[in-house]
Amino acid sequence: MVASAANAVYTSTEKTAGGANILVTVRVAGCDPFLCGTLDPKDYEGAEAQTNLKSVLSTVLIESPGLVWDFGLTELAPGMTGLHTYAAGYLETKDASGTSRVSANAYRAWYHDGGLHIFIEVFGRGGDSPRSLDDVKALMSMAEAEQAAKDVFAAFSPEFGK
Secondary structure, eight states, rough: OOOEEEEEEEEEEEEEETTEEEEEEEEEEEEETTTTOOGGGGGOOOOOHHHHHTTTTHHHHHTTTEEEEEEEEEHHHHHHHHEEEEEEEEEEEEEEEEEEEEEEEEEEEEOSSSSSSEEEEEEESSOOOOOOOOOOHHHOOOHHHHHHHHHHHHHHHGTTTT
């Protein structure tokens, strides 16, 4: 707990279909104009807005043609619709010094009611090291990540709208 926010971490005991545990980080904070911006996906359609959303990824993955990117609305609980991003990527390069691999598989969702803001990040941890984009997606599917975000949000949803 910090002055104006609370952070929580949850790790699943069950494994995903791909053999990973799901790690969820949550940040709950009071609204301010920066945190509690628009929840209208149309306001994020522009190239600059999408670039800003992707800025949590490595540049090589952002520029990779194989990046799986999904952005849009997500109903975290009945009547509580927020926004989400999902990114899955894998890039392997080989040069004289060896093989370099970079990957990402993360689901992020956020919601606010004008007074309280929540940001949820979902990652797969463990399992075999990915050697392809299919391996990355198999460790934690978007559906598994989205369900984890909704399950964790359920613990916080009663605090919204008060």
